[in-house]
Amino acid sequence: MGLLDKLLGKTKKPSRSGKVKRYERKLGYRTGNMQGIGSRKRQEDSFAFVNALDVVKIRDMGLMALLADGMGGLEGGKEASEAACAAVSADFEKIDRDGDIAAQLKESVLSASDSVFTGFEGRSGSTMIACVLYDEKLYFVSVGDSYLYLKRGNSLCRLNRDQNYRWDLYLESVRDGVVWPEDADDDPNAHRLTEFIGKNEVSCVDMLLAPLPLLDGDMLLLCSDGVGGVLSETELMACMDGHSPQEACDMIGAEIKKKNVLHQDNYTALVISCGY
Secondary structure, three states: OOHHHHHHOOOEEEOOOOOEEEOOOOOEEEEEEEEEOOOOOOOOEEEEEEOOOOHHHHHHHOEEEEEEEEOOOOOOHHHHHHHHHHHHHHHHHHOOOOOOHHHHHHHHHHHHHHHHHHHHOOOOOEOEEEEEEEOOEEEEEEEOOOEEEEEEOOEEEEOOOOOEHHHHHHHHHHHOOOOOOOHHHHOOOOOOEOOOEOOOOOOOOEEOOOOEEOOOOOEEEEEOHHHHOOOOHHHHHHHHOOOOHHHHHHHHHHHHHHHOOOOOOOEEEEEEEEEO
16 A cells, blocks of 8 residues: 555555455645744643644544643643643544544543643633544534634634633623624723633533534634734735645744734644645
8 A cells, every 4th residue: 555545545445345445535634833932931822733644543533633822810821731732632542433523522621621620729721722623524622712713715714702701791792782792892801711721610612513524625723812813814814825734824923923912922823724
């Protein structure tokens, strides 16, 4: 079996009848990443890929991408984000691919949160986006205010939502009949997280109940709020459109530096492209 066969998804395999058959062609994935410390004293973002460089394992087990943004206002933000990534990464091989992948991913993230809470005695925390790309479908779980985008064609769509006080104010206002609750943006607690890894009890996890089918040409962007809160969707789209995952990440990093925002937070971006 040659490398070209693996890359093209044309691995030959004897059938029960003894005849040779070919696997159905499946999407492949390319990845890129970028990190910067900004104006902070140290990097508190963490990230991980599992199986990114092994096309056979991607076919059999899928690709996992993780991003965690340690909370700078609490002690040990870096350690909390690293612990969260390590715990969820370790669970990846245990996932039953024939079972409910979304539910298992959720349980893994909640278990990681409990471990961080116990290990740091409630004094630290982190956001978390955990993505599994398996059988040409996307599963994700999100806790906190990091960003997950899908680029499809000429559109860039955010797939998850912030879990912070501002979002809660939005929902309350909409329920009261206020279509555009501008006061929520000015609230001094607007950016305070309502859910995070390491909380005593995470009561709400943002996730897809059904997986999202992925298409040839799709790109995914996972980024901390040091990216998503600084660059507009138009700027992010310009960095991603027509570029490889690593080129896109490098361009995002360059745009962050060009902005030269006062008190720039740590910034991290992961890009995954899907293609045959």
